[in-house]
Amino acid sequence: MPVWNSDRPRLLRVLLALCAVAAVFATATPARAAEADAPAPVTQAAHLADRLRENPVHVTDQLPREIPRSTAPGFARLAKKTGVPTYVLVLPSQSSTQARQLLGAVHDRLGRDGLFVLIDESGITEATAYGVRAPADAALTVTRYELPYDAGPLLSFERFVDVIAQGGKKATARAEAARETYRDEEPADLYIGPSDRQNQSFVTGILLTGVPLTILLVAGFARRRRRRSGAGRRVPRWVVPGAAVLTAAALALAAPVVFDQTRSSAAEPPTPADLSARVDRVAAGLKKDPVYADPESPRVLDSRRLDRLHDRIRDFRRSDGRGPVYVLLVPQTPESESAGDSWLFAAAVHAKARQDGLYVVAAPDDGTIDVYNYGLRIDADRLSFDLPDAVTFGDSRADEADDHLLGERLDKLMTFLDKAPRTDRPDFESAPAAAPKADEHTLPPLFATDFLPGLFVGAFAALVLSAALAGVMWTGGRLLRRRDPAPEPTDRLPFTAPTEPSASYLRRTAYTELITLIGEFTDPDDRTLAWDHLDAAMLLVDGDPDRARASGTDPATLVAVIVLARAGRAVLTGDSDGLCCGVNPLHGPAVSRHHVRVATEGVARRLLPVCEPCRDTAIAEPSGIPGRLLRLPDPSLGNSRVPYYDCDDANDGPLAAVPHGIARLIDKVRETAGVH
Incomplete structure (x- = not known):
């Protein structure tokens, strides 16, 4: 009995410890089991290889303003002209080193030989032939030298395919000729910008009033001088107004022919489905996992960082009823449906997912992190103004790292959110500004923008020019009269004479x-x-x-x-x-x-x-x-x-x-x- 009494406290402690361990496993097992049911992260190369296995042409949904997914049939039609198996990837821009490595990794994952081409919003980035005879390097050189920067991806790929179809010798010779021809100068641009169209409208307005009005004023001045001097035969009165009207009509008809540009880019107008594809994809992914990592982009979170982020999101949601956090590891480019505006992107995903919470947009391309509150009891102003710059933009170490240290910075963000004070009622972000119009590359009409100011400037210029010509003619006449030339006989009794001679x-x-x-x-x-x-x-x-x-x-x-x-x-x-x-x-x-x-x-x-x-x-x-x-x-x-x-x-x-x-x-x- 004394022995039992002395060991009793120790045995109780052991039993309590065993119960605690059992409780921990009881609570942790369902969460871990749920996470185990989620698919393992898929690498970028593996995801793209799967897409090419389904279709040899994959057009991303992240560039609808420049390369809509609806243009995929055009790329597929051109790819068939190469004469070899051709696999085309249209993705956001990457460095040349990343592009070369990505093509190699995709080829290894796909396990098929052929011509692999990587295209971004500006044109062809990289092309490599694996196991087939195709002059990829020569065709890439011709495309880069012969076409201007604004040629567009589809035209660049068309030129690339034409060179591939020529064969090795002709393609090499053409590449050398292109390099020699455009070594010191670039080809002329194919498109004009909105400012160029404004200049065209301004010039058209000036000509449309300046030229006819100058004809009327100069002819009127000349008619008065002729009537006073008696020189020459007077033309019918309708000739000068008729000539002015015909000139104005000719200018109005010729201007749209000369300035016939209608678009500022080669980009095709996106369809509504093109503009909503990425938002739909991300919203669907958030229903399965609160952390959505874009599969088309390089991975920025390893398994350890990803598991820790999941744990912290779960802990935040359970602590004091704060609510869910959704992390969107998705690039934000100007060519996207939201034109690179993370606020607009988060609002669109929230509207599609219909789930309130904190939406964290972490862009793997530039490393920026933005937080938007939809329905949690956290002050939105604190998230906007008190979030450290080291978290939002990173520091010098983040700039030098390929992953921008997003895992480390997201961990700091969760720490900041854990300490954020609660508010009395849920807070919501205000509505962001509307996205630019879908077809933003359509030029304004020629007879718009600066056309009306051009009309006024043209009229003023006509008055100034006519006054200057009148002054020159008057001065010249005075000088000629002072020379007192020898009299010349007139025609015998001419029947034409001024009615109001000077x-x-x-x-x-x-x-x-x-x-x-x-x-x-x-x-x-x-x-x-x-x-x-x-x-x-x-x-x-x-x-x-x-x-x-x-x-x-x-x-x-x-x-x-x-x-x-x-x-x-x-x-x-x-x-x-x-x-x-x-x-x-x-x-x-x-x-x-x-x-x-x-x-x-x-x-x-x-x-x-x-x-x-x-x-x-x-x-x-x-x-x-x-x-x-x-x-x-x-x-x-x-x-x-x-x-x-x-x-x-x-x-x-x-x-x-x-x-x-x-x-x-x-x-x-x-x-x-x-x-x-």
Whole structure:
């Protein structure tokens, strides 16, 4: 009994210890058994080999904005043209070393020979032939040198297949030629960006208003100068507006042909199924395991780290009723459905999985860790602002490690979550910003964006350019007039003449006609009728022809000089009947008299001698005669012009006698000069 009493406490302790061990095993066995039922982690190469075993072309669901899964038939169609078994993997970008090692590992896992090609969002990354004759290196060289950077994966693979089909010798020669041709320069881009389209729209707007408006303004200025100077034949009024309209129409039709780009990338528009494929895959995986490691990416958690993470997630969920934690080891690339936004990705997975909890997005490609709270009693602001940068972004050691030390940093994250204080009620993340539109590579229409500003700039540029041209023409005309060229004989009594001639035109024409008439008198003693014309004209300029080009001579006197000089030249040739056109004396001889309308309003008519064109106008279009009247400046009305027979100078001078014939004009000149 004493012995029993002394050993009793020891035996009790042993029994209690055995019970505790039994309890531990009783509680741990179901969890471990549940974890044992989950499939063992599959390596990246093994997963991809399984996919190629099902289909020789595997397109990832992680790049829908650049390479949608719906493009897989296009890659499969091209792969059949190589002539050898071809296996194509379309995955997010990797380094050249990783790509080479991955192809080798996939080949070993698959256990089949053939041409293995790895493609990412920019084109072909690596290609290796295992057990088949295919110029993979030469084809890869041609693809990299002959195509621009924006050619796109599908076009790159098409060029790659074409070179493979050529055979070894031709492929090698083509690779050498491509390397030599594009050694110092890259091929021109195939696509333009949104900023380039804005520039095209801006230029189109400038041309569409600038060119037609410049035509109208310059032609209007030239028409006014021609009307004042009498140079050249006046074109119909509809020609210039018609030319401007046709020019605008031609530019509007030609611009879409010249700027015919519609897309900024070779990427095909993704379908709704393309955009939801990865989210569906991850959400389905979370229902089996709270830690989802993307099978297409390199493993970043070994078995030990993975088991520890599972244990800590389970402990967190059981402690004080905090709730579940879901870890998503999934890359976040700009070409993904969420455009690289982990917040948007977590929200989409949460909506699909319909499970509240903490969603931890740990990207194995860049090592960033983001935490989003959906329904747990943890302050979301604390998760956003108090989480250490060493956990979120890592440190220098994490940057140098291939796995970014994600296992170690996730363990620190769980420690941080264990210490996080609880809130009174569940907290939820706000809704993230919407993802960019699915087809973000479609260029805006040409007649949009900066097209409207271009219209205003084009109009302003036309005004500036037209003003500059007008200034150059005016300055040039002034300089030419100062040179005082030798007078040139005009055509005999031309029927075309300005209706509102400028003073400079009248001075030049009067001087030229007068000098020409003087030169045609070969015999100074010849006293023909033409001498009366010359004598009357000389009386108007006080016997000095140079006074005809003096600035002080009034326009009515200059017109009279021109009419007398032309009539005198007509007498010398025997073609004068003594009448001058009363609509515009500069038209030359009249063929008949006719009652013509001399005002645009009312029915006022005058009996005037008319030239042949004015007679035809008076008969066919009587309302056109007022527009053919010669109009001269009236000093009493400032710069206004009136019909030549109504201005003060004409009423007081000899020009009023023009409608009564050349003989009456000569008499009037002599009468005014006091010569009988």
